[in-house]
Amino acid sequence: MSKIVTVGISDINxxxxxxxLVTYALGSCVGIxxxxxxxxxxxxxxxxxxxxxxxxxxxxxxxxxxTAILNLVKQMESLGARKARLKAKIAGGACMFNCVNNTxxxxxxxxxVAEVKNILAxxxxxxxxxxxxxxxxxxxxxxxxxxxxxxKSALKGESFY
Amino acid sequence: MQENIYKNLGAAQIDVxxxxxxxxxxxxxxxxxxxxxxxxxxxTPTVKIMDINKAADMLxxxxxxxxxxxxxxxxxxxxxxxxLLESEFACKTLNVLLGSDYKDFNSIDEMGQSAxxxxxxxxxxxYANALAALTDFFISLTVPxxxxxxxxxxxxxxxxxxxxxGDQLMFIKGDMNVAGENMKxxxxxxxxxxxxxxxxxxxxxxx
Numbered sequence: 001m002s003k004i005v006t007v008g009i010s011d012i013n014x015x016x017x018x019x020x021l022v023t024y025a026l027g028s029c030v031g032i033x034x035x036x037x038x039x040x041x042x043x044x045x046x047x048x049x050x051x052x053x054x055x056x057x058x059x060x061x062x063x064x065x066x067t068a069i070l071n072l073v074k075q076m077e078s079l080g081a082r083k084a085r086l087k088a089k090i091a092g093g094a095c096m097f098n099c100v101n102n103t104x105x106x107x108x109x110x111x112x113v114a115e116v117k118n119i120l121a122x123x124x125x126x127x128x129x130x131x132x133x134x135x136x137x138x139x140x141x142x143x144x145x146x147x148x149x150x151x152k153s154a155l156k157g158e159s160f161y
Numbered sequence: 162m163q164e165n166i167y168k169n170l171g172a173a174q175i176d177v178x179x180x181x182x183x184x185x186x187x188x189x190x191x192x193x194x195x196x197x198x199x200x201x202x203x204x205t206p207t208v209k210i211m212d213i214n215k216a217a218d219m220l221x222x223x224x225x226x227x228x229x230x231x232x233x234x235x236x237x238x239x240x241x242x243x244x245l246l247e248s249e250f251a252c253k254t255l256n257v258l259l260g261s262d263y264k265d266f267n268s269i270d271e272m273g274q275s276a277x278x279x280x281x282x283x284x285x286x287x288y289a290n291a292l293a294a295l296t297d298f299f300i301s302l303t304v305p306x307x308x309x310x311x312x313x314x315x316x317x318x319x320x321x322x323x324x325x326x327g328d329q330l331m332f333i334k335g336d337m338n339v340a341g342e343n344m345k346x347x348x349x350x351x352x353x354x355x356x357x358x359x360x361x362x363x364x365x366x367x368x
Contacts, residue, residue, distance in 0.1 A: 008214040009313075009320070024223035025313025028321060048317070048324045063324050096318050097231040099306040100241075105321050137314020139224060154226045154311050155267075 002145075007031075007044045010063035012072045014043035014079065017145040026092035026138045028109035030065065030116050033089045033142040033149050034072060034125065036081035042144025043072045049108075050115035065115045073123065086125045089149040089161055090116055091140050093132040109133065129161035170331075175208045177366050181295060182206030182333035182350065185288030189348065190337065192283045197257050199340040210331045213320045220245065220347060223313030228266060230281035231319070232305040234289060237298035238360065240352035241319045242285040248309070250344040251277055257340070266309045274307065281305050288333075288350050296363045319351050331357070 002018035009029065015021055017040040023031050026046065034043040045068040052060035052067045062068040073083055093113035100106060113132045120127055131138065131151050141150040149161040170178075186203045194201040209219070217223040228251045230244045252263040255273045258280075263269050269277070285302050293300045308315060323331075332349040352360065 010213070010324070025217070025311035025317075027310075027314030027317025029317050048321050094314065096229075096308050096310065096314055097306045099231060099233050099303045100318050103233055103322075105318060108318065108321055135308065137311040137317075139311065154224075154309070
C-alpha cells in the first residue's frame with residue numbers, strides 16, 4: 001500500500017515510490033516536484049514568495065522559492081539522490097484576484113514562477129512539464145513511481161503531466 | 162520583529178478588534194436587510210489568529226469550493242477584506258434580490274455577478290467604515306474582484322501579504338443568518354501588520 005503524504009503551505013517533504021505527495025489548492029503559490037528517477041525519490045515544495053533575499057528582515061524559510069528548493073535538494077541528496085539526475089515539474093502561480101494588481105503583491109504568481117525557473121536553471125535541474133499561470137486554483141499530486149504530476153482543479157477537472 | 166504583533170496581541174486588543182467587527186457586521190446586516198427586504202441576524206464576530214495552514218481547515222478545508230470576493234484596503238490602513246460565501250448562499254441571496262432562479266454559481270450571469278460584487282462591496286464598506294469611524298483614519302477600498310474556486314487558492318493572495326511579515330494570519334470572522342436560514346459566510350478583515358499597529362496606537366490600546 002502506498003501512503004499519501006501532504007505538503008502544507010511553506011513546507012517541503014519527500015517520499016520514496018510508491019508513496020505519493022500531495023499539496024492542496026495552490027493559488028498564486030507554486031508547487032515544485034523534484035524526482036530522482038534512479039533512487040525513485042520524489043520531493044515536493046509549496047512556496048508562497050519568490051526570494052528570501054528581497055526580505056532580509058525575516059529568517060529564510062521554506063515559504064521562499066530559493067530557500068525551499070535548496071533545502072529540498074539537500075534533503076534528497078542526504079537520502080541518496082544526486083542533483084545531476086534531478087528533474088522538475090511545476091504548477092501554480094495563478095492570479096486569483098485582479099484587484100491585487102496595484103498592490104505590493106501584484107503579479108506575485110508570475111514572479112513566483114519566474115523565480116522558481118531561475119533557481120532550477122541555476123541548479124541545472126531541467127523542467128519537464130509545467131501547468132502555471134491563469135486564474136484558477138490547483139491541487140497537485142506527485143507520483144515518484146513514474147514521475148507523473150496530476151493537477152486537479154475545481155472547474156477544469158484533472159490533467160496529467 | 163513585526164510578526165510578533167500577532168503573537169503578542171493581548172485580550173484588550175482582541176476585544177477592540179472584535180468590537181470593530183461587531184459594529185461592522187451590524188452595519189452590514191442592516192444594509193443587506195434593507196436591500197433584500199428580509200431579516201438578517203448575525204453572530205458575534207470572533208477574532209482569530211492562526212497559522213496559515215490551519216486557517217483553511219477552519220473555514221471548511223483547502224479544497225472546499227467557495228465564492229471569494231476581495232477588496233484591497235488603501236489609505237491610512239492597508240490590508241484586505243475578503244467576503245467568503247458558499248455558492249448556495251450566493252444564489253439564494255441573488256434570487257431574493259433579483260427574483261432570479263440561479264441554481265449554482267456557474268449559472269449566475271453577468272447581471273447576477275455584478276449584483277454579488279455590489280453586495281460584497283456594501284459588506285466591505287460596512288466594516289471599513291466601522292474601523293474608520295473609531296480610528297478617524299481614512300480608508301478606501303478598491304472595486305472588489307470575485308472568484309469561485311478552492312478555498313486554499315482563494316486565501317493564497319491574502320496569505321501572501323502576511324507571509325512577508327510572519328506565518329500567521331489574523332482575521333475577524335463573522336457569520337450571518339438570512340431569513341432564518343443558517344447560511345455560511347465569512348467576512349475576513351485582514352489588516353497588514355503595520356496598519357494593525359497603527360490602529361492599536363490610535364485607539365490607545367496596550368496589549
